[in-house]
Amino acid sequence: MTEKQTWSQRFESALHPAIARFNASISFDIELIEYDITGSQAHAKMLAHTGIISHAEGEALFNGLEQVRQEYRQRQFQPGVDAEDVHFAVEKRLTEIVGDVGKKLHTARSRNDQVGTDTRLYLRDQIQQIRQQLRNFQTVLVDIAEKNVETLIPGYTHLQRAQPVSLAHHLLAYFHMAQRDWERLEDVYSRVNISPLGCGALAGTTFPIDRHYSANLLHFDHVYANSLDGVSDRDFVIEFLCAASIIMVHLSRLSEEIILWASEEFRFVTLKDSCATGSSIMPQKKNPDVPELVRGKTGRVFGHLQAMLVIMKGLPLAYNKDLQEDKEGIFDSVNTVKACLEAMTILLQEGLEFRHQRLATAVTEDFSNATDVADYLAARGVPFREAYNIVGKVVKTSIAAGKLLKDLQLQEWQQIHPAFASDIYEAITPRQVVAARNSYGGTGFEQVRQALVNARTQLSVK
Template sequence: MFVADSDSSAAKTWSQRFEGSLHPAIAQFNASIGFDIRLLEYDLTGSQAHARMLAHCGIISAEEADRIWAGLEQIREQSRQGQFNPGVEDEDVHYAVEHRLVELIGETGKKLHTARSRNDQVATDLRLFLRDRIDRIAAFLHTFQAALLELADSHVTTLIPGYTHLQRAQPVSLAHHLLAYFEMAQRDIERLQDVRERTNRCPLGSGALAGTTFPIDREFAANLLGFESVTANSLDAVSDRDYVVEFHAAASLIVMHLSRLSEEIVLWASQEFSFVRLTDACATGSSLMPQKKNPDVPELVRGKSGRVFGNLQGLLVTLKGLPLAYNKDLQEDKEGLFDSADTVLACLEAMTILLREGVEFRQQRLAAAVMEDFSNATDVADYLVRKGIPFRTAYQLVGKIVRTCLGNGKLLKDLSLEAWQAFDPVFEIDIYEAIAPEQVVSARTSAGGTGFEAVRSALQKAKALHAQIPSILSPHTPAARW
């Protein structure tokens, strides 16, 4: 491990301004190396681009840039082999890299920080990290969508009770229900791409807050790193964390959608619903009650959503009172970001496995469920409307019919034709076909509805859309441009 000089004051890049050394507890409190070491690969890549830019502009020689490049690459390799483990004495990942680089290549290493501040350096690292995580999460969302499509493809004609207010409303195609989550995931991908666009702007060259006196080429470095553009204002560039807030918001929506699906699976797996059977692949038992099988995955996803929401709120509170430009408060932007990115990826992976291996729909139970309620009442009203009765009149009549059935312990399907005609003579024998669950679903032919043909059409469109997505999800590899 690279260890700082025994005189902690002399070891600090900024220390010549100070006569005394930093209190050990404050050094510990001040240090971010414990978590920002995760930015190491991005810091090395950003520094390599900066060195290339300095040589391109004649600020350092090509030979010096090559030595810096090679030294940074050596640090990368040492890190991957577990041989680079900076500690609190290094304060943060940026100083740790610089110190180690000087150890490896000598005085030339000290030239790397020319025309650069830690402020624009960390802002660049953070954007590189987040861009990478956005691409990974979008790819995981794409896989999650694939699992939804696979299930939907198998259940176009499987019926499931549809609910509003958690009360039986109307039967729907199970595929239609699953495709609702496909649409949510699609919006999540689109939101991530939107956040990525604003993340993919390069702050390198903004200096501490005011730019630099050196004749740098910001666009050159940005191009090397795969950024689409450079930031327009140096003050804003080093203090902007809007893109991180936007990511937290997008991440919160992703886990919110996963949590909604999780809640449904928890309900469906209960004995009261019994719509799904949990497999052993994604459930555990009770330490006391041997008969139980617990829906761990959806419960954990539902629980973990709260920490992502909290990270969004935490960063907003951190940012709300900060004057321009950089403030040490911004050191607090990273742990929540790392946590949210990790949590979203873990939840997406777990839910995808759950859909593919963890739940089995109990089709006989589902078929029975859509036969045991009044969710076909709206279709009775529609039947009457087609017979020329105004909808509101039909609606009131059907309400009366349902009340009568409830009083007699019957369902609509149990009424005799004579009983139907006692309510209104327009009822004919075809009322039984009109209220059969399959017909109730099939009749909803409007675009975006649950009718079987509409669902098949929606499924084909979803598959086509899903097939197009990989072209925008290819992870960017900056090194390919070098």
């Protein structure tokens, strides 16, 4: 049987070893150790500030906790499963360092508000790191876009050729997705940055604590106004996992496009050796492992979001042990998002090249200029729906004849409708098709150049 834990005077025997292992969270919540120490230092200062303990005791606790931090960083302190969780591990080591005064640290505090504080401190840091990674990702997208304003690429709807667009315009779509991710995380941060410290187990405490004092020390914006809510709230975790899932959606969509673009069927990009792998049996292969892994890892983040929703949906107030299950999902989602953002940023910056000649050819080998023929007629007084039907018939007969619209003779155009003149050929060139779409937010070159200026302005916001 294992050694009795702190609460064990209530019990006649210790936990069964298998149950102790099952109950323990130290194997993963050790990730929170420095945040636990930081939160405990603020709590110790508050206890001294309010006179609950002496200033000398508060200083001893603070310094002892700092020693624990340094021992952990130097790998001199590595608690095992017998500690159960990171909170007991730190408190036990602290008491070994400073003596009985270490036992005063937990005055006016529960593990319930303690773990909530630690998790928020951790997630607060991680959100800021992910936001910076999003900025790096966006910067690379803009860098590439600035070099490809007049590079054309087929645009698709339903994965069918639709209309040619500026490659820069296409890349900026992902810039704006990432911008929403960046802003969304800022919004999530505002609800992460609320202190539950001092809520106790569920009902507050009889000690004259100052929750705002400790919250200020930890740079929280607010404190929970209801102790029950404070120890049981995991909305901020769900919100973060939702934001993380949306980031992964965006990365997965870009991954899917890169996978298609790198295929022999598309041949829009070439993967560089630094970001591709080969086949174990087919020597000619160059595989897009980075985007495939990003696409695959997206599901695990979705899974953590679903798991957290299921955990929370039936929990009565206040704290329940089920909430221990939030940690691994948070940690894994953070690590997954950060790894995928880093990998995709490197892939874009160093791992692929756009095949400009292939792209230039691709936008000339289809009927993606058909809408511009209809627009041509509409600009000359033909009702658009009528023009649409006319051009539909032209496309049908051209396909049957094995021709593209650019191959039609002027006489053929004028037989279709007398409004056609020799300028139809310029109107349906891919470059003009793109340049003409100069409405706000469109793919016209003027609009794209202004969009790039706006993007650089957005990147300057920290």
